[in-house]
Amino acid sequence: MTKVIIWNENIHEKENEEVKKIYPNGIHNCIKDFLLKDSSFKIETATLEQEDNGLNEETLNKCNVLIWWGHKAHSKVLDKTVDLVQKRVLEGMGLIVLHSGHHSKIFKRLMGTNCNLTWREFGEKERLWICNPAHPICHGLDPYIELEMEEMYGEPFQVPSPEETLFTSWFEGGETFRSGLLYKRGNGQIFYFRPGHEAYPTYHNTNIQKIIKNAINYVKPKNNNIWEDIHSPIPKSNRPKPIENIKKRGISIDHPTEK
Amino acid sequence: MTKVIIWNENIHEKENEEVKKIYPNGIHNCIKDFLLKDSSFKIETATLEQEDNGLNEETLNKCNVLIWWGHKAHSKVLDKTVDLVQKRVLEGMGLIVLHSGHHSKIFKRLMGTNCNLTWREFGEKERLWICNPAHPICHGLDPYIELEMEEMYGEPFQVPSPEETLFTSWFEGGETFRSGLLYKRGNGQIFYFRPGHEAYPTYHNTNIQKIIKNAINYVKPKNNNIWEDIHSPIPKSNRPKPIENIKKRGISIDHPTEK
Amino acid sequence: MTKVIIWNENIHEKENEEVKKIYPNGIHNCIKDFLLKDSSFKIETATLEQEDNGLNEETLNKCNVLIWWGHKAHSKVLDKTVDLVQKRVLEGMGLIVLHSGHHSKIFKRLMGTNCNLTWREFGEKERLWICNPAHPICHGLDPYIELEMEEMYGEPFQVPSPEETLFTSWFEGGETFRSGLLYKRGNGQIFYFRPGHEAYPTYHNTNIQKIIKNAINYVKPKNNNIWEDIHSPIPKSNRPKPIENIKKRGISIDHPTEK
């Protein structure tokens, strides 16, 4: 059983009539609905307006994969939420960052860059090409996926070089974008996946749904082997002894290094 | 002319008599002294206790390479200083992070991980082995460097996989450490270099001095080609026009994505 | 059921009396014996002296993970064997290269470098430190593993930067080595693991056995999604049509690009 939390900002869906028609219960519930067809997933949702942004240590400790959708209120996400999510990613929780989540606090925190890009909202055609057809995230797909209407995201996308580029997008208006990127931070696998502008029915597309399902199975922790997050002097009880017979030299500075 | 700023916390050297004997003018001035022998460097220093931590937009904009030494007061570095340094690294400024700087705000910001490690202060012997003898940073060195007394840093070192591992350390007490790591964030080259505990005369060692000099020349920007830090919609005046004849489809959401 | 083939050169064990005592049935059968305790593995072995080096298209097509041990007769491995193994790695078969297999034709083929290193056969103590305690390959291990007697391998190890460094070795004689390296070529995960000199009982060590078991489970294909190995012009029947209404321009050169 893979425990998934879908986090959504959930503002456009309440404020904008057109978005409401596409995602009447919010993007998070649209994603939840198609994931529920797979009985190996146990799904919860969380949104910005909930207490503690709907996330806390207890729920995150049980979570295998966190999906993140945010757009216009990134700055309203609490810093302590970002700290908790980062800690869990380092321990091995998978993270899927969707679309405008490229500018979320947590993604920028994990990347170390500003994650800037260019964009155009023009409802144009997007083709997502698969760079590695046999990657588990691409299982069951044709050589490309076509979306009739999407927001364009263009290069330069200011992120570190990824572990692997899985999708590159072609836009009708003439741009390209690296749309599916894999990263690892600590033991957490991170998948950034571009499509999903709130003004279009992207998450109703069965290929997009397939990719998100595949991605959950790919980024989830492979075992329950949590990183023992050590920052401590040696020796202590559970640490090895140094090679015998070395002699201490020089002075000592009393210095518990600050975290 | 390569413009270098050496930043130092400068606390141990003022508080501890033993450290004061080793670095009477502070670690920053010890580093400055050996760099000044190379006339291609223009050196400035900055310390924590100075106004704005001794760094501001003007000085950083002129800086090609920033060297960072900090240990017990990482949390006292201002967040606006960290923001400024990160911005300049993304634009292309080189950054050399020394020893306990692994836990500095700026290094953790750029790595996206907690950068934890294990350690032992026992004045033991360290051998730094060169993993790539022909790398410019290793120019002029023997197969390994030996330091008679150093603090031990041990694995696991919780950082992302580096672009290249240049040095691995052997410690008398039985540990190893990945001691020279190269990263790239935006256009900035980052070099983490392990040795340099304040209790030992490491920065007086000519091999260590050679590595720091080589590293400055390696991480400095290769040209003055500053990243145009775009996060803006397309088209705007200086951006390309989309391919002709595409028609807008769907709705628009008024949405300047939040930074 | 994970199908594993253990390939062994199998020369030292027949020629040298001391090695014969340690591995009376050959290194491959020693590895087979401890793997058989795990009922999820189906194990076969293959050796150099067999017809076609014991490997052919049929057996490799069914193989999920190939383990490779070779030392003094790398050049006797047939080029067609190397071609077949490379093809299967690109398709997704896992590959575990042990010890002196660093210089095998297949490892050099996949790395693109000469894979040189330095060594000393002196029966000295080796400590393997874990760089990422929560990686599935490191599951169930203490912070380090100690081997009383091993051949030393030292830096520089001339391989490309790995996807991840999992183990670094400390040797009694003063050297270090990057002893556990992960690579990806096509869809195949490759794990290089250093220990295993024929003169010492390394593969009888239960920690080493645990790592090899973990590695099989890590590098095995995640699904049966074989890369469709395309090198063909577009359009053809199963390929997408180009965007409508583009007009051919310029001349054509009759040119089936040579493989």
Place this chain on the structure above:
Amino acid sequence: MTKVIIWNENIHEKENEEVKKIYPNGIHNCIKDFLLKDSSFKIETATLEQEDNGLNEETLNKCNVLIWWGHKAHSKVLDKTVDLVQKRVLEGMGLIVLHSGHHSKIFKRLMGTNCNLTWREFGEKERLWICNPAHPICHGLDPYIELEMEEMYGEPFQVPSPEETLFTSWFEGGETFRSGLLYKRGNGQIFYFRPGHEAYPTYHNTNIQKIIKNAINYVKPKNNNIWEDIHSPIPKSNRPKPIENIKKRGISIDHPTEK
């Protein structure tokens, strides 16, 4: 002075009347002509039909950057030529592989994969987008480059994940391609650059010329620090002594590991 050798297969230009019109003196001389405008380059050319493919140890030892264009006769390149070029790349010589050189023996040798891709020769429009505007190779360029007629290359491009992706291409017919990729093998920087089909005047385009010039300056060795290509036992004369007082244990196998 940067010493550059431009290697060209030089067959299309002699066999095909249309290609001859575009490149009357061969692609190599077209590239030579625009490079000669920069007095910091010293240029030589070499072609397939020359003795030893026009390359030998002496000329390669003096070469800083080798440019490679080949298409329909990859298999006619001598294996000893490939060996020599690979050796020099590992030592630090820069290598620029153009267009259909993706399938050359030397590129496949260095990548470890089959380097397959898809293609269509239809004279369609290509837009090359810059993924990192401040990279030295992108110096002086607009956000994208447009070529009125080019052969299409499409994903999947079966190469290892690059150190950095500098260009992604948009094709009029609906495909994308990762068109500018950086790799490192040993100390050699490798730049793969997609455009340059023989049927179109791509190398007459001033932006393409600018990129090739920039790339030469980027991939050329940063110093004369040649990798000492060690594969030898320790100790030998120029190698360090082991830590004193360790005692030999176990047996020895007489084993000069085969190259």
